[in-house]
Amino acid sequence: MPDRPYHHGNLRTALLTEAERTLREQGIEALSLRDLARQAGVSHAAPRRHFADRQALLDALAETGFARLGEEMRVAIEGAGEDCEAQLRAVAGAYVRFATTDGALLDLMFGAKTATRSAGLRAASERLFTEFGDLVRRWQRGGALPPGEPERLRLLLIATLQGIASLVASDRVQAAQADALITDAVTLFAPCRHP
Structure with a gap:
């Protein structure tokens, strides 16, 4: 050979x-x-x-996952136009699609302890979370999310989206129901609008 x-x-x-x-x-x-x-x-x-080793490969793979998820979220926002609630719904949909299509990659991205991550992986993770925090503040200013502490709201929103994705990925909820759940979640997060 x-x-x-x-x-x-x-x-x-x-x-x-x-x-x-x-x-x-x-x-x-x-x-x-x-x-x-x-x-x-x-x-x-x-x-x-x-x-250098398998862990370096896993870190690099997770780093590319953060970059791709960030790009998919940016594309979703651009496609949603200027309406903050439409942007929120689009980003939520992009996150859930990513999580259900690439659940193992998402697990890898969020599974490593921060202290053991490579510098590149930490930076990619922080960049995505910073961007998402900026979006939460923008959506608060635009009225799509209620006022309050943006950091707590960001974590709650991510936890909700991850929960929807987990339900779909585990077949506890049909994939066709994901859009309705996303709409319901956005409605629950959005402040009441009075006529």
Whole structure:
């Protein structure tokens, strides 16, 4: 059997793509640098140029997850227009879709203790939470969310969305009901509007 090539066009990206597929289809236990090298068609040592060990791979995978979730939320906001309540509903939908499509990735993203995370992963996580906090304050100013402490409201909103996603992912609630639950959640969070 010929030796596998060491070089690859963009090995880091290829490994992360394959790792995400493996995570989605087989779970975190199936992730190994050796198997990813084999799937990418490179030597078993090649991934170590990008990831010192399996934990470094997991951190990088979680970091890309935070970046992708942030991008999906930004796209949802842009598609919702200027109405704050429509933006809130769109972001909630984007979060629940991400959580139900990539539940294992979301678990990885939120599962690691902050102290053990790499600097890049901590920064990606903090960036997403900061952006979400900014959105909560904007939605409070726009009347889509009630006044109060934005940090507590942000955590409560994320917990609610995660709860909806967990119910859908565990088949306790049909996926078709997710939109109705999101609408109900937004209605519960939104302050009463008087005629």
